[in-house]
Amino acid sequence: MSKVDEIRELVKKGKGKLIAAAVKEAIDAGADANELLNVGMIGAMDEVGAQFSEGKIFVPEMLVAAKAMKKGVEALQPYLSADGSSGLGKLIIGTVAGDLHDIGKNLVAMMMESGGFEVIDLGVDVSPEKFIEAVKNNPDTKIVCCSALLTTTMPAIKSTIDAFKEAGIRDQVKIMIGGAPVTQKYCEEVGADAYTADAAAAAQKAKELAA
Numbered sequence: 038m039s040k041v042d043e044i045r046e047l048v049k050k051g052k053g054k055l056i057a058a059a060v061k062e063a064i065d066a067g068a069d070a071n072e073l074l075n076v077g078m079i080g081a082m083d084e085v086g087a088q089f090s091e092g093k094i095f096v097p098e099m100l101v102a103a104k105a106m107k108k109g110v111e112a113l114q115p116y117l118s119a120d121g122s123s124g125l126g127k128l129i130i131g132t133v134a135g136d137l138h139d140i141g142k143n144l145v146a147m148m149m150e151s152g153g154f155e156v157i158d159l160g161v162d163v164s165p166e167k168f169i170e171a172v173k174n175n176p177d178t179k180i181v182c183c184s185a186l187l188t189t190t191m192p193a194i195k196s197t198i199d200a201f202k203e204a205g206i207r208d209q210v211k212i213m214i215g216g217a218p219v220t221q222k223y224c225e226e227v228g229a230d231a232y233t234a235d236a237a238a239a240a241q242k243a244k245e246l247a248a
Contacts, residue, residue: 040068041077048081048109051101057112070116078106078113082151086237096144099236103147110150124153125247129171130182131159133193138186141216141236145182148240154180154247165193165200172201178210179247182239183229185216194219195227211246215239 038046040063047056063073085102088094128149132142139161150156157178159171172178181201185191194214201207211230214223224232231246233239 040066041072044073044077044109045081045084048078048102048106049085051098051105053101053105053108056105056109060109060112064113064116070113074110074113074117078109079151079153082106082148082240086148086240089237090235096140100144100147103144103151106151107147124155125244126154126179127157127175127177128154128180128182128243128247129157129159129168129175129178130184131163131168132161132184132186133190133197134162134164135193136185136187136190137161138184138216141186142182142184144236145184145215145239148236149182149243152240152244154243165197168197169200169204169206172206172210176209180211180213180243182213182215182243184214185219188218191216191218191223194223194229198227198229213239213243213246 044059044063047059060073064070082102085094085099089099130142130146130149132139146156146158157171157175159167168181172181183194183197185194198212213231213233214229215233219232221232231242233242
């Protein structure tokens with residue numbers, strides 16, 4: 038098994054405790070850092086995401102794989118060339134105003150990071166103003182992700198999109214929405230750019246939107 042395949046397997050199996058040493062060993066053996074990232078780690082998370090979408094694995098397995106990937110990236114960081122990583126740009130994510138749920142949002146954030154985005158996580162109960170301020174402070178942001186887990190907080194998604202229009206920066210970013218009560222129909226009603234039903238699909242869609 039090649040060093041790249043070895044790293045790929047460690048991420049898929051969620052072996053976070055072993056991955057830093059394996060990364061160093063792979064680099065010492067002459068493996069290419071960018072290949073380890075793009076083919077090994079991001080490739081592994083693409084596979085994990087596909088398995089999750091097909092119902093072959095569930096949230097816990099996906100979380101441990103994403104955490105292993107994060108540790109692998111940290112170990113790899115010093116060896117990456119500035120332009121060689123799969124940098125897809127900045128992505129801002131948050132749970133909308135009035136909603137304090139963050140498990141789904143955190144999982145999406147980890148999948149986005151694993152996919153090559155620089156993620157700015159605003160946390161929970163994020164007001165429209167805070168989303169807008171974050172985009173203004175990071176004008177190179179490509180995507181904004183808004184999450185709502187309660188039917189009662191869904192209107193805050195619309196308020197956030199409306200606020201972007203009023204601020205004159207709606208065309209500057211793609212807005213993705215998600216969460217248990219959110220649907221494709223609602224996405225169309227509020228004028229969001231994309232809705233996805235799970236974290237793996239969100240990561241895939243974000244890559245398409247950023248292309």
